[in-house]
Amino acid sequence: MSSESSVAVQPQAFQHQPHDGDCACPIHRNRQQDPFTAPLGLPFSNHVHVESIPQQWAVDIYDEHHGYMGGSDLHNANFTHHGLFYQNNLTGAITWRYPPFSLKKLHFDTDGELMPQPYTESDFEKLPPEMEYQARDLFEDISEGDVGESVVLEGDKFAEANRICIGVKMANLASCSLAASQETFVDSEACPDSVEYLITFVRADFEGSMIKALRTKGWQCLGWSIPKQASNRDYKAIRDRYKWVFACPVETVREQAMLSDWR
Numbered sequence: 386m387s388s389e390s391s392v393a394v395q396p397q398a399f400q401h402q403p404h405d406g407d408c409a410c411p412i413h414r415n416r417q418q419d420p421f422t423a424p425l426g427l428p429f430s431n432h433v434h435v436e437s438i439p440q441q442w443a444v445d446i447y448d449e450h451h452g453y454m455g456g457s458d459l460h461n462a463n464f465t466h467h468g469l470f471y472q473n474n475l476t477g478a479i480t481w482r483y484p485p486f487s488l489k490k491l492h493f494d495t496d497g498e499l500m501p502q503p504y505t506e507s508d509f510e511k512l513p514p515e516m517e518y519q520a521r522d523l524f525e526d527i528s529e530g531d532v533g534e535s536v537v538l539e540g541d542k543f544a545e546a547n548r549i550c551i552g553v554k555m556a557n558l559a560s561c562s563l564a565a566s567q568e569t570f571v572d573s574e575a576c577p578d579s580v581e582y583l584i585t586f587v588r589a590d591f592e593g594s595m596i597k598a599l600r601t602k603g604w605q606c607l608g609w610s611i612p613k614q615a616s617n618r619d620y621k622a623i624r625d626r627y628k629w630v631f632a633c634p635v636e637t638v639r640e641q642a643m644l645s646d647w648r
């Protein structure tokens with residue numbers, strides 16, 4: 386694979402869309418220069434925090450900086466919008482919302498731990514070639530026999546991190562911010578008492594470092610979602626994409642010290 390094509394499928398900064406010149410979003414407006422960011426290797430988690438921000442701020446940030454989803458199509462069923470701050474400067478946004486499904490089946494192993502969905506050979510064969518390799522790597526060893534119990538849960542047991550968007554170029558800030566955001570969210574009144582799992586969908590061609598980062602922060606890749614167009618909504622190009630489905634038990638978020646060693 387040439388370095389050019391590997392850059393194309395693995396953007397260096399997760400869901401970061403640089404702005405060209407003037408940007409009027411809340412991160413960049415009224416500033417002489419971009420907010421300071423830490424170079425790779427410098428520990429920075431102590432300098433990251435999240436706060437609720439108005440929906441309009443989140444919309445403006447997504448419009449300018451989200452790689453593939455604007456702010457204008459932001460769903461209204463949101464719990465809260467988090468601003469992501471580095472050294473008290475706004476650098477991005479995350480939106481927590483109701484999940485896009487009413488029921489979801491989860492699988493647990495014989496120890497009661499959340500586990501990926503078992504897939505069959507024909508499931509792998511149906512994937513686009515560029516995804517099949519990684520899907521096999523992640524899921525080929527998992528079979529029906531590993532499942533201790535499968536449970537169908539209603540949508541109100543889930544909260545989705547619907548957008549994760551960083552408006553500056555800084556390695557690992559997206560995943561570190563998500564860790565800070567999930568801790569803040571589950572402890573806040575914005576998180577309904579019914580919520581037992583956080584869930585998020587990562588575009589399959591964007592996996593890169595985010596998959597590894599999520600895994601170390603309590604998230605489990607459960608499988609992939611198959612692109613489909615919803616008949617009752619406007620056409621959105623994003624629904625044509627395969628996405629990895631990640632979930633994280635709220636219990637795990639509360640138990641872990643998530644922000645220990647971000648660099």
Ligand SMILES: [Zn+2]
Nearest residue numbers: 408410413449
């Ligand atoms: Zn901006």
